[in-house]
Amino acid sequence: MAKAAILHRYGEPLAVEDVEVAGPKRGEVKVKLKAAGLCHSDWHVIQGQLPLPLPIVLGHEGAGIVEEVGEGVTSVQVGDHVVLNWVPSCGRCRWCRTGRPDLCEEAARLTATGTLPDGTTRFWWKGKTVYQFLTAGAFSEYTVVPEQAAIPIRRDVPFEVAALVGCSVITGVGAAIHTAQVRPGSTVAVVGAGGVGFNIIQGAALAGAKQVIAVDVVDEKLAATKTFGATHTVNAREEDAVSAVLDLTDGLGVDYAFEAIGRPETMADAYNMARKGGMTVIVGIAAPHETVGINAFSLPSQAKTLTGSWLGQGNPPVDYPKLLDLYAAGKLKLEPLISAVYSLEQINDGFAALKSGQNIRGIIRFAE
Template sequence: MKAAVLHNYGQELKIEDVELEEPRKGEVRVKMKAAGICHSDLHVIDAHLPLPVPIVLGHEGSGIVDAVGEGVASVKVGDHVALNWVPSCSKCYYCKIGRPDMCDEASKISLMGTMLDGTTRFSVDGKAIHQFPLTGTFSEYTVVPESAAIPIRKDVPFELAALVGCCVITGVGAVVNTAKVKAGSTVAVIGAGGVGFNAIQGAALCGAKQIIAIDIIPEKLEMTRQFGATHTINASEKNVVSAVLDVTDGLGVDYAFEVIGRPETMAQAYNITRKTGMTVIVGLPAPNENVTINAFSLPSQTKTLTGSWLGQGNPSVDYPKLLDLNAAGKLKLEPLVSKIYSLEQINEGFDDLKAGKNIRGVIRFD
């Protein structure tokens, strides 16, 4: 079978024939139908997220269950599934208190590029190939833990179903689950990408009265309006803090979401948040980067500064719910897909991602 393999940081992915083991106990083999091209994969390529290489990247995907290992009960052959790159163990402290997004086991395994038992299922000529945390969706088939294969309705196009696994749950969830945005509030979203567009429509779902989209690409800023943005700010043309204060009668926003992953825009998000408001950091920076904010403002303005990982969601519950919202016309997934690529065009897809051309590029396996 074909897969896109990253052999060295900073290089293009190589499409090559790889071997895939049969699913073991508690594992599922999925015939991939679609996979989103996400900045998190680019972070690995750029060595900002140094997972072990060689590695099959991709974590945002959907497909059809092709085979199941011993003991698998939640899915069967023929089921449509969306993949979950943070499958929880249900046993650790965080899982028990209802925070599967913070699962200790998932956090540990995510840095190893292996399956739960510490071994790999991909290989080339007997040499182990790692996979993006428990998924590896840039391949014609993949093997994942049972908890990483979430059954979904069969009437959703695979390229749309793939997106719920990362950009949709991360963006909508940051608004709905982490911030719990209140109706009638003011919201700003810094970054009009796949996650940012979903944070915007999450704010619209919550009934925010003012939703400010902030980016540097005019075409994307204009598109944010169909997702619910009421105002747009081009950060290359205006001072963002001043512009937000102008729009909000000098107060700042109730909730600010940073979805780029840069220290300077994280600080910017904090600075446009009003006193007693909330700043939510969603974007993924390099592990060695730090954010500078005014220390006195922490006690004197009593803002809440927090992060959101996977939208603080529970994929087994949230994936079907998000797809139901799409079917009901309350969540827009179709406009998120800017371009479809074949697996052989994956490097073109990453070039377009870096150039800011797409909301979401999607690999479709025909």
């Protein structure tokens, strides 16, 4: 048996329950979780904005130790430290074969079904199947994932730090470096100073941007962005964010604008912050039914690029170790991202803090 946080009904708090966790089948890995991050994607599911089968164990940003491996597993062994990969690419579909594992068709199917590749899950509660979010189910003391969803990492990194690499870090840094390919000397605006936004900021700084403008509504978080490489801040509660960004760039707009909140109105703001011929990258996740309003004439007349970024357009088996090497070398700030640490039993307090905008990232630390 294991303790896990289960969502039974949309809009209600998670329930910490005793669940059965089956052993790994062929090609699967059982992981003892040590830490898991609280992400807005989980919150969207709780609120019913991303409808999935229920009941479900949420959590996708996790790190732990390999407890058991199934037949045929070769990439990890018992005792390895791993970070969970919530886009376990198949390596066979068109997107995987053309260098875009972040868009893997099989991983997208698993996201929608809440299952492992064989169509089942390894969680049971009172005799009922419990689904697992993004193949991970990281809000559990133990989980079972496909082999390609358990990425081995160096052992000298704290699990709380390593967990962040599984979503907020690869998504944010990757959006700046892989998707936008921010150039040295360029100008950048980042709308949303949360776990992902902070990492876009430091990704842009790593890439050599000369001006990085952080936009948010919480003064404390805006002040903290300076530590990660922001050169200017804009409080969108106190002034019009688009006008402020234009003023800071002599009326031109920025070379690269990023949205890391997931709201249609801030997505439109990010688009309007970009200069003619600039790029806007949407990283935040909105509900599937929502749409963004953009001036139609501006699309051809301003020749901007509008694109999205999923998992920072990354390749976790390659990028997780690289990001942790940057952290170990002092070039990537990860500890300051952790605003608060919670026990599994305190998970709803953590999501309340996430909703209020208090935390950059809250972390669940699992009991020994």
